[in-house]
Amino acid sequence: MISIDVIDREGQSHIIEAPVDMGLNLMEVCKIAELPVEGTCGGMALCASCHVYVLSDHQLRERSDAEEDMLDKAFFVDESSRLACQVRITEDLDGLKIKLAPV
DSSP: OEEEEEEOTTSOEEEEEEOSSSOOBHHHHHHHTTOSOOOTTSSSSSOOTTEEEEOSOOOOOOOOHHHHHHHHHSSSOOTTEEEGGGOBOOGGGTTEEEEEOOO
16 A cells, blocks of 8 residues: 545545555556546546646556647646546556645
8 A cells, every 4th residue: 555645625634545456556546545536438538537747756557648638628737737537547647746736
């Protein structure tokens, strides 16, 4: 298990525990924790309803072309923007800190 600090849209911090052995992504972990992440497309990088900002200095896998294309169409995007559905939960992400993007 790893710990992830998720800042919701009201500025409240939520420390959630995530298993590293189930092949989950960040969107799924947030939904399991009942945080307000939509994931309308089901994790296919076809919407931006799971848009988050990575606040910690963790090195994530580079954005795929599909993720880049979707973020190009999203609002409030900056250099720390990621689609949570495209971030796989691994041991390297222990201590990750993210903030949910505005809707």
